[in-house]
Amino acid sequence: MLRSLLDVRHLPDLLLLAAVLLVQAAGAGSLLWGPAAARSMRLRWSVVLGLLTSWSVLILGFLLRFNRVSRHFSDWWPNWGSGLALIWAFLSVLLVAALVISRWGLRVRPEHSAARRRFLRTTRAALLCTPVAVTGYGVFIQRFDLSLREQDLKFPDLPKDLDGLRIVQLTDIHLSPFLSERELARAVDMANEARAHLALVTGDLITARRDPLDTCLRQLSRLRADAGVFGCMGNHEIYTNTEEYVEGHGARVGHHYLRQRAESLKFGQSALNLAGVDYQRMREPYLVGAERMVAPAAFNILLSHNPDVFPVAARQGYQLTIAGHTHGGQVRVEILRQDLNIARFFTPYVDGLYRQGEAAIFVSRGIGTIGLPARLGAPPEVSLLRLCRT
Numbered sequence: 001m002l003r004s005l006l007d008v009r010h011l012p013d014l015l016l017l018a019a020v021l022l023v024q025a026a027g028a029g030s031l032l033w034g035p036a037a038a039r040s041m042r043l044r045w046s047v048v049l050g051l052l053t054s055w056s057v058l059i060l061g062f063l064l065r066f067n068r069v070s071r072h073f074s075d076w077w078p079n080w081g082s083g084l085a086l087i088w089a090f091l092s093v094l095l096v097a098a099l100v101i102s103r104w105g106l107r108v109r110p111e112h113s114a115a116r117r118r119f120l121r122t123t124r125a126a127l128l129c130t131p132v133a134v135t136g137y138g139v140f141i142q143r144f145d146l147s148l149r150e151q152d153l154k155f156p157d158l159p160k161d162l163d164g165l166r167i168v169q170l171t172d173i174h175l176s177p178f179l180s181e182r183e184l185a186r187a188v189d190m191a192n193e194a195r196a197h198l199a200l201v202t203g204d205l206i207t208a209r210r211d212p213l214d215t216c217l218r219q220l221s222r223l224r225a226d227a228g229v230f231g232c233m234g235n236h237e238i239y240t241n242t243e244e245y246v247e248g249h250g251a252r253v254g255h256h257y258l259r260q261r262a263e264s265l266k267f268g269q270s271a272l273n274l275a276g277v278d279y280q281r282m283r284e285p286y287l288v289g290a291e292r293m294v295a296p297a298a299f300n301i302l303l304s305h306n307p308d309v310f311p312v313a314a315r316q317g318y319q320l321t322i323a324g325h326t327h328g329g330q331v332r333v334e335i336l337r338q339d340l341n342i343a344r345f346f347t348p349y350v351d352g353l354y355r356q357g358e359a360a361i362f363v364s365r366g367i368g369t370i371g372l373p374a375r376l377g378a379p380p381e382v383s384l385l386r387l388c389r390t
Helices: 008-032 035-039 041-063 076-105 114-140 181-193 213-220 235-239 243-252 307-316
Strands: 147-155 166-170 198-201 229-231 255-257 261-267 270-276 299-303 320-323 333-335 338-340 352-356 359-363 381-389
Touching: 008 041, 008 076, 041 076, 076 114, 147 352, 147 359, 166 181, 181 213, 181 381, 213 243, 229 270, 235 243, 243 255, 307 320, 307 352, 307 359
Parallel strands: 147 381, 166 198, 198 229, 229 255, 270 299, 299 320, 320 359
Antiparallel strands: 166 381, 261 270, 333 338, 352 359
16 A cells, blocks of 8 residues: 555556645644634634544545445445545645634634624635635535637648638546536537537546546447547556457447547548557657658648647647646646646646647647646636638
């Protein structure tokens, strides 16, 4: 178990867990040093007991990510248990922040007028309620706020017969207890209603091995597009060891998962070269050998689950890269015009369209969630891309 904890893949989760535990300890310390706790031994013990209970929940939620622990629990625990633990971690951090602001920034002093004291107490109450409202909105409302996002992609040298080509993209589905088959069916229907020339599925169909992969594949088999349905593999296909299964099932329903290979598609007199790669591990060289899939006489599109390969793809000659993986940051906060989200620690390409010279990448926010079953500032989407000549 210790070796698993030290696995680099789990290091971000471990650091996040440590940070949340420290924040909760700081919040408990603030309460213990407050005037109310000083007057009541029972309150002090309640704070300590609450802190220890919270730590136990968070540590268990983290350990449930490992089979050595989760196999001792029913299937409910690894999914809902870890999800609820993450919701509590998120909520508790917001509550501690609200507590610190209310205690030090909104302190009621004896010299304040009665009206000012009432205003400060009302503001403090509202501030302490805000974390619950924000968390509830992310979990119960914005997580399900699926929409069709349309994006024009302009290229000066786009072949004439590709002008106006429509591409619909579904990515990061993560079908699990936190995304129902009904929600996925809605996304597939939305994609079909776009009547695209080309449909793409760019990885992460499920999150964990216990998730309903066959159900996900059955819904995706309803995807329709004039020139076909293509896809690439995400990191969770690797984690769940389902790459061959997804590829084989896709082939049986006429879908093409491009694994280090390319297919040439003709639209009128113009050629579109569609290449795909499996998830590119961060600590290894990107797109090794992918330059051999570039077709000089065609417009080249690369399907890559993770977007941080973009600079390499642009150098290799791909005019367009289509990716997902980031969930658009999933939880995004803008402070002083700075977009803060976890995905920015891993890649500068988080959400939408980016350019480097004449090459471009589009990163979709995707449909599902990972870890925290909530979205804030990054609602789920089905993406409809339109190629345009300038």
